[in-house]
């Protein structure tokens with residue numbers, strides 16, 4: 001599939017990008033780098049852009065030209081001088097036949113005019129036998145090959161591998177960077193809605209992007225309204241559970257978890273400025289009103305909120321794991337607990 005080559009670094013990588021370009025221009029670059037940084041913050045984007053820059057026949061001062069024959073091959077995803085390896089869908093390990101691809105790549109020569117690049121995402125998922133196959137290439141690299149390894153957990157990369165690479169750390173974005181990037185890349189939501197999505201994504205830009213792309217963003221407001229109705233006693237745990245248990249259980253749990261974390265912070269600090277979304281703000285004042293008879297009110301509520309938070313987090317774990325939970329019963333139980341907090345205070 002042909003794509004448009006990326007020629008602009010992510011805003012939070014700009015400085016590191018300029019350093020990388022300067023390094024390779026200076027001729028003093030090494031042959032193997034371990035790009036490290038937090039998950040879902042754009043390491044792979046950086047690696048691809050760097051590979052395309054290194055392979056381009058007539059790069060501009062800062063990026064690949066996106067027009068030359070090599071760039072066109074890269075855009076089509078079939079440049080024989082670029083090998084990109086990542087765990088296959090549903091698997092965490094790099095498989096043996098993928099390592100065989102690396103071996104074959106190392107044994108052939110450049111089809112073009114210069115460098116060749118291997119991108120390996122994610123380096124911590126190399127088993128010992130796979131690592132051994134890669135090791136030979138890292139120890140005696142063909143002159144034209146550059147290795148770009150990617151890892152969220154550089155310390156978990158086998159030492160035999162990491163000791164033969166130079167670590168190139170990529171920073172995580174500031175919240176404002178993520179917001180600006182989402183707006184710039186055409187997100188149709190308001191800044192306030194995007195703020196909520198960024199929170200749900202725990203500040204990780206590519207998770208936020210995935211939420212937007214999956215179309216779930218449109219449902220977030222609706223889920224917030226549902227939770228508020230439940231808190232107000234206008235909707236019922238069994239009814240809500242049956243509406244959400246089939247297809248939107250994960251989303252409901254995600255928003256509920258977010259609510260519980262924000263509401264407990266709110267009860268601890270009293271600050272309302274950080275509460276995002278109308279329904280969440282309404283729920284916070286409801287909670288405050290419900291708690292006034294308790295002594296001390298905020299402490300009891302915070303305790304209940306945090307206990308429920310753990311239960312929701314555990315339920316999320318079950319959804320991800322293979323235990324195949326009864327989502328209807330699970331949601332009923334959690335929503336009932338939530339309602340009690342609001343009704344009793």
Ligand SMILES: [Zn+2]
Nearest residue numbers: 056065068071
């Ligand atoms: Zn080019």
